[in-house]
Amino acid sequence: MSATAASEPVLEIEGLRVAFRARRSAVTALRDVGVALGAGRTLALVGESGSGKSVTSLSVMGLLPRNGAVEAGRILYRRRDGTRVDLARLDETRFRAIRGREIAMIFQEPMSSLNPLFTVGDQIGEMLLLHTDLDARARRRRVIEMLELVEIPAAASRMNAYPHELSGGMRQRVMIALALVCEPALLIADEPTTALDVTIQAQILDLMRRLQRELRMAILFITHDMGVVAEMADDVAVMYAGAVVEAAPVATLFARPSHPYTRGLLATIPRPGRPRGERLVPIPGSVPALSAMPPGCAFAPRCPIAVEACREPVALAPLEGDHRVACHLAHAHETVAAHG
Amino acid sequence: MAEPLLQIRDLTKTFVTPRGTVRAVDRVSFDIPRGSITGLVGESGSGKTTLGRTLLRLVEPTSGHTIFDGTDLNALDAAGMRRMRRRMQIIFQDPVSSLNPRLTVGAIVAEGLVAHGIGTARERRERVAALLEEVGLSPDHMSRFPHEFSGGQRQRIGIARALALEPDFIVADESVSALDVSIQAQVLNLLLDLRARRDLTMLFIAHDLSVVEYLCDQTVVMYLGRVVEVGPSRDLYTAPAHPYTRALVSAIPVPEPGGAGARTILRGDIPSPLSPPSGCVFRTRCPIAADVCAEDPPVAVRAGPDHIAYCKKIEAAHDLV
Numbered sequence: 319m320s321a322t323a324a325s326e327p328v329l330e331i332e333g334l335r336v337a338f339r340a341r342r343s344a345v346t347a348l349r350d351v352g353v354a355l356g357a358g359r360t361l362a363l364v365g366e367s368g369s370g371k372s373v374t375s376l377s378v379m380g381l382l383p384r385n386g387a388v389e390a391g392r393i394l395y396r397r398r399d400g401t402r403v404d405l406a407r408l409d410e411t412r413f414r415a416i417r418g419r420e421i422a423m424i425f426q427e428p429m430s431s432l433n434p435l436f437t438v439g440d441q442i443g444e445m446l447l448l449h450t451d452l453d454a455r456a457r458r459r460r461v462i463e464m465l466e467l468v469e470i471p472a473a474a475s476r477m478n479a480y481p482h483e484l485s486g487g488m489r490q491r492v493m494i495a496l497a498l499v500c501e502p503a504l505l506i507a508d509e510p511t512t513a514l515d516v517t518i519q520a521q522i523l524d525l526m527r528r529l530q531r532e533l534r535m536a537i538l539f540i541t542h543d544m545g546v547v548a549e550m551a552d553d554v555a556v557m558y559a560g561a562v563v564e565a566a567p568v569a570t571l572f573a574r575p576s577h578p579y580t581r582g583l584l585a586t587i588p589r590p591g592r593p594r595g596e597r598l599v600p601i602p603g604s605v606p607a608l609s610a611m612p613p614g615c616a617f618a619p620r621c622p623i624a625v626e627a628c629r630e631p632v633a634l635a636p637l638e639g640d641h642r643v644a645c646h647l648a649h650a651h652e653t654v655a656a657h658g
Numbered sequence: 659m660a661e662p663l664l665q666i667r668d669l670t671k672t673f674v675t676p677r678g679t680v681r682a683v684d685r686v687s688f689d690i691p692r693g694s695i696t697g698l699v700g701e702s703g704s705g706k707t708t709l710g711r712t713l714l715r716l717v718e719p720t721s722g723h724t725i726f727d728g729t730d731l732n733a734l735d736a737a738g739m740r741r742m743r744r745r746m747q748i749i750f751q752d753p754v755s756s757l758n759p760r761l762t763v764g765a766i767v768a769e770g771l772v773a774h775g776i777g778t779a780r781e782r783r784e785r786v787a788a789l790l791e792e793v794g795l796s797p798d799h800m801s802r803f804p805h806e807f808s809g810g811q812r813q814r815i816g817i818a819r820a821l822a823l824e825p826d827f828i829v830a831d832e833s834v835s836a837l838d839v840s841i842q843a844q845v846l847n848l849l850l851d852l853r854a855r856r857d858l859t860m861l862f863i864a865h866d867l868s869v870v871e872y873l874c875d876q877t878v879v880m881y882l883g884r885v886v887e888v889g890p891s892r893d894l895y896t897a898p899a900h901p902y903t904r905a906l907v908s909a910i911p912v913p914e915p916g917g918a919g920a921r922t923i924l925r926g927d928i929p930s931p932l933s934p935p936s937g938c939v940f941r942t943r944c945p946i947a948a949d950v951c952a953e954d955p956p957v958a959v960r961a962g963p964d965h966i967a968y969c970k971k972i973e974a975a976h977d978l979v
């Protein structure tokens with residue numbers, strides 16, 4: 319673990335701030351987001367809806383909606399040739415050489431990447447036409463190879479199907495094939511299994527793990543499901559209200575969750591096998607609106623252990639090794655220990 | 659044992675569509691014990707919503723019966739059904755957006771009271787205020803509009819509305835499925851409190867088996883319109899008898915790194931409901947299917963106390979015990 323952590327990350331986001339203009343005012347959707355993703359590893363971004371997971375991924379892809387902009391920070395991506403570029407400041411022409419080719423993305427809803435008017439074979443072929451110099455025959459062979467790679471039965475005939483002729487799970491596979499056809503170094507997966515039934519989710523997660531091993535790509539895996547995190551991630555960043563509140567290797571995060579929000583999140587999950595009648599402990603209240611963020615720690619109004627100091631802003635800071643937490647009390651604890 | 663509140667017998671609902679006939683609910687039978695919460699799980703399209711509506715006779719069944727507290731609902735005339743309807747309510751998946759957006763929360767919650775001519779306007783207001791408090795909202799919310807509320811609050815509004823007529827039985831269709839986990843836990847605990855306080859019986863429809871295991875005493879598993887297994891939630895989770903339930907349980911991601919055990923990954927997708935497989939509907943994805951499974955549908959086999967499954971291979975397993 320330390321060997322890969324020491325090697326240079328593929329993706330390093332530093333101090334990312336993203337704002338959206340609304341009719342009269344502006345809202346800050348990401349505040350000082352910082353995460354790092356090592357080559358061939360999986361970093362999970364986990365958090366409830368509205369916490370800023372999709373905005374983070376769209377920032378990396380350079381696909382923020384028109385009313386949104388990166389206001390501060392860097393998104394450093396290490397290219398295949400070893401050079402580093404700041405995706406937050408890359409012009410669109412240069413971005414096109416990276417997007418889809420080195421960095422690809424899959425979504426919850428496959429139809430957001432698939433065109434209903436073309437066969438799935440044509441769509442994958444189009445990617446090859448755009449990004450490679452393969453001739454028509456080689457492209458056709460590669461399309462079939464890709465569909466087989468994602469375990470679509472009877473690939474040679476299925477390539478002639480239109481997206482609507484396929485089941486939900488099958489469409490998800492086609493979207494993955496489309497994303498992986500150029501063998502990207504970085505795959506961004508934004509809740510790719512959230513809309514699927516659990517038995518189909520198991521198939522897709524299994525497939526993604528296999529493809530990651532074979533293609534040695536790094537995955538930024540976005541989910542709201544702590545079970546999926548435990549299963550897929552090497553490292554985890556927990557997001558709340560537009561900021562990373564805790565980041566750690568997956569085993570550390572589950573063994574020693576140190577932010578009250580992370581602890582709360584883990585306590586709200588129904589876990590089979592708990593003693594009958596033992597109740598879940600919900601987190602009281604709800605996530606604040608972007609336009610009404612509390613001034614200090616954004617979690618303070620819902621936090622069971624908040625104190626006066628929590629009204630002051632708090633940044634993500636190292637706790638121990640790769641474990642970082644943005645909580646006044648997590649660090650206060652440490653200071654006490656250090657002095658005592 | 660006391661008589662169950664509901665006895666569902668061979669309930670079937672068929673839809674005729676331009677593309678063919680769908681047996682959305684196919685010869686379903688099970689009991690819902692008084693005061694219990696029964697969970698209904700299955701992949702999307704397995705017939706959960708249709709079953710929930712058909713057993714309340716919100717949708718007329720093609721055949722079969724629901725016996726509610728000793729009365730066969732399907733033998734009642736319109737007036738009899740109308741009287742009975744007060745005792746059973748349904749909370750729809752998105753209880754609020756399916757309603758007129760110009761209605762206030764107060765009007766939404768009071769709708770059943772008005773329809774059944776219960777109380778004066780003032781009494782109804784008091785009732786609504788008390789109901790909102792009971793579900794964790796404020797009486798001040800009465801004059802606001804549903805779109806001003808978050809997903810969790812909307813579920814609470816739907817629950818208050820369902821409680822207004824003091825029903826004995828509630829069907830909750832995917833009431834927590836769209837909610838974030840922290841909010842989901844709030845609503846689950848509310849349902850547990852209400853059950854204890856009001857002695858409610860509930861059918862809780864969900865696709866998350868962990869949620870059902872937490873909330874429900876008994877669980878019913880559906881696949882392609884058929885019930886494949888019914889049993890105490892804990893038993894069904896720890897010792898699933900049917901191969902489909904086993905796959906369902908093993909597919910659940912465990913929130914514990916390295917916690918997922920050996921997994922049965924089902925191949926393929928759910929077959930089209932327009933042409934379900936012969937015999938056992940699960941056989942095209944079943945890891946242990948044999949030739950007999952294509953012949954005729956499996957009959958109920960006892961897998962434990964109050965625990966049955968529909969699978970041809972279980973009997974064999976039980977002979978060994």
Ligand SMILES: Nc1ncnc2c1ncn2[C@@H]1O[C@H](COP(=O)(O)OP(=O)(O)O)[C@@H](O)[C@H]1O
Nearest residue numbers: 338347366367368369370371372373374383608
């Ligand atoms: N185009 C937009 N205009 C204004 N606000 C937006 C826009 N897109 C996203 N947001 C806001 O940014 C916040 C984070 O959203 P998002 O990243 O989509 O959350 P999630 O963690 O659920 O993926 C939310 O409060 C959302 O409302």
Ligand SMILES: Nc1ncnc2c1ncn2[C@@H]1O[C@H](COP(=O)(O)OP(=O)(O)O)[C@@H](O)[C@H]1O
Nearest residue numbers: 673675680682701702703704705706707708931
């Ligand atoms: N009104 C209808 N007309 C035709 N088919 C329907 C209708 N309602 C449901 N179905 C079909 O019945 C099956 C079961 O649907 P449903 O009860 O909604 O399942 P679930 O709630 O488990 O997702 C599906 O194949 C669905 O397409």
Ligand code: SF4
Nearest residue numbers: 938941944951969970
């Ligand atoms: S009856 Fe046969 S096909 Fe159906 S679940 Fe049992 S073993 Fe599998």
Ligand SMILES: [Mg+2]
Nearest residue numbers: 371372373508
């Ligand atoms: Mg999102």
Ligand SMILES: [Mg+2]
Nearest residue numbers: 706707708832
């Ligand atoms: Mg449904």
